[in-house]
Amino acid sequence: MLRALLSGLGWRGGIWGCTFSSQQPHLPPARLLNATELVSHWTVVFEKRGIPEARESSEYIVAHVLGAKTFQSLRPGLWTQPLTPGQLQYVQELSSYRLQRMPVQYILGEWDFQGLSLKMAPPVFIPRPETEELVEWVLEEVTQGPHVVGAQGGPLILEVGCGSGAISLSLLSKLPQSRVIAVDKGEAAICLAHENAQRLRLQDRIRIIPFDVTLEGSWAHLLPWGPVDLVVSNPPYVFHRDMEKLAPEILSYEDPLALDGGEEGMDIITHILALAPRLLKDSGSIFLEVDSKHPELVGSWLQSQPDLSLNLVAVRRDFCGRLERPGKTQSPGRFPRMHWVPNTGMNKCRRS
Numbered sequence: 001m002l003r004a005l006l007s008g009l010g011w012r013g014g015i016w017g018c019t020f021s022s023q024q025p026h027l028p029p030a031r032l033l034n035a036t037e038l039v040s041h042w043t044v045v046f047e048k049r050g051i052p053e054a055r056e057s058s059e060y061i062v063a064h065v066l067g068a069k070t071f072q073s074l075r076p077g078l079w080t081q082p083l084t085p086g087q088l089q090y091v092q093e094l095s096s097y098r099l100q101r102m103p104v105q106y107i108l109g110e111w112d113f114q115g116l117s118l119k120m121a122p123p124v125f126i127p128r129p130e131t132e133e134l135v136e137w138v139l140e141e142v143t144q145g146p147h148v149v150g151a152q153g154g155p156l157i158l159e160v161g162c163g164s165g166a167i168s169l170s171l172l173s174k175l176p177q178s179r180v181i182a183v184d185k186g187e188a189a190i191c192l193a194h195e196n197a198q199r200l201r202l203q204d205r206i207r208i209i210p211f212d213v214t215l216e217g218s219w220a221h222l223l224p225w226g227p228v229d230l231v232v233s234n235p236p237y238v239f240h241r242d243m244e245k246l247a248p249e250i251l252s253y254e255d256p257l258a259l260d261g262g263e264e265g266m267d268i269i270t271h272i273l274a275l276a277p278r279l280l281k282d283s284g285s286i287f288l289e290v291d292s293k294h295p296e297l298v299g300s301w302l303q304s305q306p307d308l309s310l311n312l313v314a315v316r317r318d319f320c321g322r323l324e325r326p327g328k329t330q331s332p333g334r335f336p337r338m339h340w341v342p343n344t345g346m347n348k349c350r351r352s
């Protein structure tokens with residue numbers, strides 16, 4: 001995620017395009033345009049205004065107004081059919097948000113993650129494609145590792161920092177025997193995770209709990225729900241000094257608390273690592289998405305915390321990084337095991 005978040009390098013605060021709105025200068029020509037012409041029109045407007053992913057943005061918006069998820073999935077007849085005045089107006093309205101650098105996911109109000117359609121609303125963190133790989137890795141471990149079996153035949157999973165519920169809900173949807181405890185500090189995140197669980201009819205297997213992992217002794221509140229088989233998290237891990245370099249889409253719309261990991265990006269990570277052994281079963285596992293600098297930093301930190309008895313067993317790079325086999329160096333069996341996905345990815349608009 002990190003590099004992706006830095007894609008707005010050079011920007012230093014404020015919202016690009018916020019002066020937009022004067023005289024509706026971007027209205028397409030008066031005659032009714034078809035979908036293809038409209039996409040071309042808005043692509044040019046977005047490009048001229050320096051909006052990233054100009055074509056993808058206009059395609060998503062036009063497709064959404066026509067009731068499809070992607071432009072390619074539109075019935076071909078709709079590509080050349082003129083839009084109604086109401087539809088044109090709606091495209092205009094949504095495009096004006098994009099000119100104000102609002103992320104497409106918030107404009108559409110929903111986004112796909114692991115084949116699930118999730119409601120999106122600012123300022124709750126938008127799930128990134130890289131995090132789908134973290135989910136896939138957890139699924140691999142659960143389905144291939146016989147040690148990961150909870151009381152009801154599937155693992156009991158704790159997710160710290162659930163945001164919209166993307167990770168928890170996709171794990172639940174793929175693991176019908178599993179149950180999840182999903183916690184987050186943000187009120188908006190808790191509400192949205194609830195809403196998404198209901199939307200996907202997964203509410204019976206998930207407990208969504210307001211919880212701040214940094215509060216002293218907070219783990220005790222979770223004890224009645226444990227012990228858990230797995231802890232999974234995509235915590236805030238951006239180095240504080242990098243926060244101001246993030247793209248306007250992120251800085252202006254997403255909750256900084258979802259991103260800012262403190263001086264070395266480790267503030268929340270260390271709290272999760274300190275908490276996890278108290279809640280994990282023996283031989284349970286922790287899966288974390290982190291920055292590419294973190295495995296080394298956390299390795300040193302762990303050496304100073306021998307009481308945690310945590311062992312790093314594998315590191316995997318995300319899809320934009322160098323391919324690397326997971327190096328399972330230690331698997332003593334009786335200690336919690338850690339798995340890392342250091343993030344080297346780009347945050348492209350991508351929808352299934």
Ligand SMILES: C[S@@+](CC[C@H](N)C(=O)[O-])C[C@H]1O[C@@H](n2cnc3c(N)ncnc32)[C@H](O)[C@@H]1O
Pocket residue numbers: 125126127128131160161162163164165166167183184185186189211212213214233234235236255257258259268
């Ligand atoms: C990077 S977002 C990940 C959201 C979601 N898991 C995903 O991958 O889309 C990090 C999440 O951690 C939450 N968070 C930040 N600080 C926290 C804390 N001290 N305790 C619990 N959750 C926290 C944020 O509210 C945010 O929802």
